[in-house]
Every structure is written in C-alpha cells, then in structure tokens.
Amino acid sequence: MQEVDIAIVGAGAAGLAAAETVAAGPLSGVLLEARDRLGGRAHTIASPVGPLDLGCEWLHSADVNPLVARFRAQGLTIDETPPPWANIADSAVFSRQERAEFGEAFLALDARLEIAAQDGGPDRPASELLDPTSRWNPLLNAFSAYYNGAEFTEVSLHDYAAYDDSDVNWRVVGGYGAAITSQAPTLPVLLNCPVTTLRHDGPRLVLETPRGAISARAAILCVPTPILASGALRFSPALPDKIAAAAGLPLGLADKVFLRVDEPEAFPVEAQVYGDPNRTDTGAYQLRSLGRPLIEAFLGGAHARSLEGQGPGAAAAFAIDELVGVYGSGIRSRVHVLAETAWASDPFAGGSYSHALPGHAGDRARLAAPVDQRLFFAGEACSAHAFSTCHGAWLTGQAAAAEAIASLT
Numbered sequence: 565m566q567e568v569d570i571a572i573v574g575a576g577a578a579g580l581a582a583a584e585t586v587a588a589g590p591l592s593g594v595l596l597e598a599r600d601r602l603g604g605r606a607h608t609i610a611s612p613v614g615p616l617d618l619g620c621e622w623l624h625s626a627d628v629n630p631l632v633a634r635f636r637a638q639g640l641t642i643d644e645t646p647p648p649w650a651n652i653a654d655s656a657v658f659s660r661q662e663r664a665e666f667g668e669a670f671l672a673l674d675a676r677l678e679i680a681a682q683d684g685g686p687d688r689p690a691s692e693l694l695d696p697t698s699r700w701n702p703l704l705n706a707f708s709a710y711y712n713g714a715e716f717t718e719v720s721l722h723d724y725a726a727y728d729d730s731d732v733n734w735r736v737v738g739g740y741g742a743a744i745t746s747q748a749p750t751l752p753v754l755l756n757c758p759v760t761t762l763r764h765d766g767p768r769l770v771l772e773t774p775r776g777a778i779s780a781r782a783a784i785l786c787v788p789t790p791i792l793a794s795g796a797l798r799f800s801p802a803l804p805d806k807i808a809a810a811a812g813l814p815l816g817l818a819d820k821v822f823l824r825v826d827e828p829e830a831f832p833v834e835a836q837v838y839g840d841p842n843r844t845d846t847g848a849y850q851l852r853s854l855g856r857p858l859i860e861a862f863l864g865g866a867h868a869r870s871l872e873g874q875g876p877g878a879a880a881a882f883a884i885d886e887l888v889g890v891y892g893s894g895i896r897s898r899v900h901v902l903a904e905t906a907w908a909s910d911p912f913a914g915g916s917y918s919h920a921l922p923g924h925a926g927d928r929a930r931l932a933a934p935v936d937q938r939l940f941f942a943g944e945a946c947s948a949h950a951f952s953t954c955h956g957a958w959l960t961g962q963a964a965a966a967e968a969i970a971s972l973t
Contacts, residue, residue, distance in 0.1 A: 567779045568592045570968050571771050572751075573759045573797070574786035576604020576744075577620075577954045578942040581961030582784045582968075583749035589969045593751050594778065596771070598758035598912045602748055605788070605913055606954055608739030611902045613856045615739035616822050618905050619916075620954040622647065626734035629955045631743075638746065641737040645834055648850040653835035655890050662841065669700040670707070681725030689922040690724050691716035705844040709865030712919045712952075713816015715844065723920035723928070728949035737854065740954065758912075761798045764939060782938040782968045786961060789813045789931070789945050790914030806941075809931040812924030813945045815907075815915025819868040821847075821861040821883045822902040825895075828857035839886030845870075847886050859887065859899065872906050879904045917952035918945035932960065937971040940964040 572582045575597035586593040601607075605619040623629050623642070636642060652663050676693040690708070694701050694716065705715045712719050736743045754775060762783060763770040771778045791797050792810035799806070825831065831851045839846040845867040850860040861883035863871060871879040880901045887895050907916045920927055932946035942964035943957050950956030 571780035577957040578961035579786035581958040582965035583751040585965035587751040603745040606741040606744040608741035625730040627732040648836040690719040720920035722925035809927040812927035818916045821904045823859040823899040826898040
C-alpha cells in the first residue's frame with residue numbers, strides 16, 4: 565500500500581492548486597485523478613480555428629483574479645476585449661428597442677434580488693422576485709440558465725446574491741483549460757485512478773482505487789458535488805452532512821456548440837445574438853470570438869439537459885436551426901460543427917458549475933468545513949463568493965492544502 569502524508573482527490577483547478585501547495589511544503593503527497601487527463605472542467609481542445617474551451621473559458625473578475633498575473637508571468641497571452649454578451653447585435657428577432665427594454669427589466673430584477681437578499685428574510689427561490697407581468701421573464705430565465713446553469717426557480721436567492729463579480733472578463737488566447745493544465749505540479753500524479761471509497765475509521769485514511777489502496781494522514785477532496793451526492797465516492801463511516809450539503813449544491817448545466825462559419829465578415833466581431841428572446845429554451849450565440857470565424861452557442865439549464873438526452877448532435881442541430889431563424893436559410897450551408905459538449909453526461913462531472921438550491925445557501929460552508937482536521941474539501945462549490953468559477957476553485961484548493969499542512973505539522 566502506497567503511503568503518503570496528503571492524498572489529493574481530483575485534478576481540476578482546485579486539485580492542481582492544492583497539489584502545488586503540498587509540493588512546495590515539507591510533506592509527501594499524491595494527486596489522484598479519475599480521468600485520463602488533468603484539468604477537470606477546464607478543458608481546451610485544438611480545432612481548425614484555434615483552441616476551443618469546452619469548459620471554463622472566461623477569467624471572471626479579471627482585474628482581481630489571481631490567475632491573470634500567474635498566466636502572464638508564464639508568458640501566456642491575455643485578451644482584454646470586452647465579452648460578446650456586452651455587445652448584443654441587431655437582429656431580425658431582437659430590435660434595439662427590445663434590447664433596451666430587456667436591459668431595464670434585467671437591472672430591475674437584479675436590484676430586487678439584491679434588496680431581498682439583504683432584508684434579513686428567509687432564503688427562497690430567486691424566481692419569486694420576477695415581475696409576473698413582465699414579458700421578459702422567459703429571457704431572464706434563459707439568462708439564469710446560462711449564468712447559473714439552472715432557471716431561477718432552482719436558484720437560491722441568498723446564494724445568487726453572495727456571488728462577487730467585478731464585471732471584468734478576459735480570456736486566455738491559448739485556452740483557459742490549457743493554461744490550467746500547464747500548472748501541473750511536481751507532485752506524483754495518478755491518472756485513470758478514481759477513488760471509490762475513503763475509509764476514515766482508523767489511525768490513517770485509506771483511499772480505495774482500482775489501482776490499489778493508498779494510505780494517507782490527510783486527504784483533500786476536490787471533486788464535483790454530484791460525485792459526493794451520488795455516492796460515486798463513498799465515505800466509511802458515512803458522512804451524511806457532507807452528502808446532504810453536496811446534494812444542496814448540484815451542478816447546473818451550460819453546454820456549448822462550436823460552429824466554424826464561412827464568410828465570417830458578414831458577422832460582427834465579438835457580438836452576441838439570441839435565437840428567440842421570447843422563450844427560455846433558446847441559445848445565446850457569440851459571434852467571432854477573438855476575431856475567429858466562429859459562432860459559439862451557449863445552451864443552459866433544463867433545455868440543455870433535454871438536448872443532451874436526445875443524444876450527440878441534437879444540440880448542434882438545435883443551434884443551427886435557431887441561427888437559420890435569425891439569419892435565414894442561407895446560413896445552414898455556411899456553418900460547420902467543430903465540437904459540442906455534454907457535461908451532464910460526463911461521469912466525472914455531472915454538470916458544469918454549482919448553484920445552491922433554494923434554502924441551501926449555507927451548504928457551501930457546510931461542504932467546505934474539514935472533518936476531524938484530516939478530511940478537507942475544495943472546489944468551486946466550496947467558494948463562498950467565487951463559486952462557479954475556475955479562480956474560485958483554485959483559491960479553495962490553495963486554502964485547503966494550507967490547512968491540511970498546518971494540521972499535520
């Protein structure tokens with residue numbers, strides 16, 4: 565049985581940050597990853613139009629995001645162009661006047677959510693703050709599906725308001741996922757090595773894997789909440805409070821479809837259109853990101869889950885049909901599918917990023933709390949104010965590793 569001081573489970577952003585911190589200290593460690601690659605939900609692939617980020621893509625709160633300086637120090641190129649969603653393009657389905665009306669409705673909802681979260685009342689669904697008379701509720705719910713991975717009915721008011729964002733969003737030109745995996749630590753790494761059971765009833769922890777058992781003095785768990793809630797990683801003895809907290813923080817879904825486009829000059833650079841602003845089951849389409857001949861479709865929430873359930877190709881077919889509705893039938897022969905994601909179907913993720921269910925805003929702190937000062941938890945779902953982000957995951961990994969080292973030294 566391999567023996568280490570600290571075992572880190574999960575090699576996404578949190579796990580890589582934890583591994584780097586452990587590697588820089590006096591203790592031994594190992595990083596265990598169920599996939600055949602590093603990065604978790606940060607995953608860049610090559611394409612004919614350049615790198616595509618299938619997972620996290622944006623350096624949110626970039627002016628204060630600690631990964632920005634880190635990446636720049638490595639010589640990686642950071643693009644500071646404002647994001648496409650800040651530039652909604654004119655289209656036949658969404659007039660300038662309608663865009664202004666929707667913007668006003670969004671700001672009004674955001675203000676109501678902020679006030680309600682501060683009034684000392686109980687947590688409740690964010691949807692209760694929608695204006696029942698507003699024609700823009702379907703599109704507001706579509707926004708929530710992209711932003712939270714779920715419609716407002718499934719989103720905790722207090723958790724939504726706790727998210728801290730500076731509204732500065734930049735990109736890594738070579739891919740966010742590629743930048744994250746370039747942070748691979750000097751710590752030993754075992755890929756294709758899922759932890760199925762973590763035993764914590766003895767003087768040392770025992771982590772059972774298909775590649776044999778590993779004994780550790782402490783462990784840092786950096787796995788998505790569905791892995792804990794489903795029992796894919798089982799604790800012995802059971803930790804019902806952790807399972808309940810994970811269940812209260814499910815991963816919402818935001819899937820992408822990447823389309824190479826012929827004659828790209830017909831489309832504005834760094835702009836966005838909606839497929840149908842009158843319904844929730846619609847896509848947001850980012851045009852020519854980084855100036856490339858590319859349309860990137862975002863599909864979220866229950867709609868994205870439905871498309872995943874229809875099998876490969878369904879999301880791409882839907883996106884192309886919506887673009888035909890915006891630009892006419894001629895676009896059908898001018899777009900070519902490069903990739904589509906299916907994060908809900910990913911057995912090592914189960915979704916895209918976490919949101920707290922109504923009444924479960926406190927579950928982030930419950931999930932993040934250590935057990936017996938030898939089981940530590942990290943990942944974006946454990947972040948109090950930067951959940952759903954890569955840098956939020958990174959910071960929790962650093963913090964959990966520092967706490968684990970302190971507990972053993």
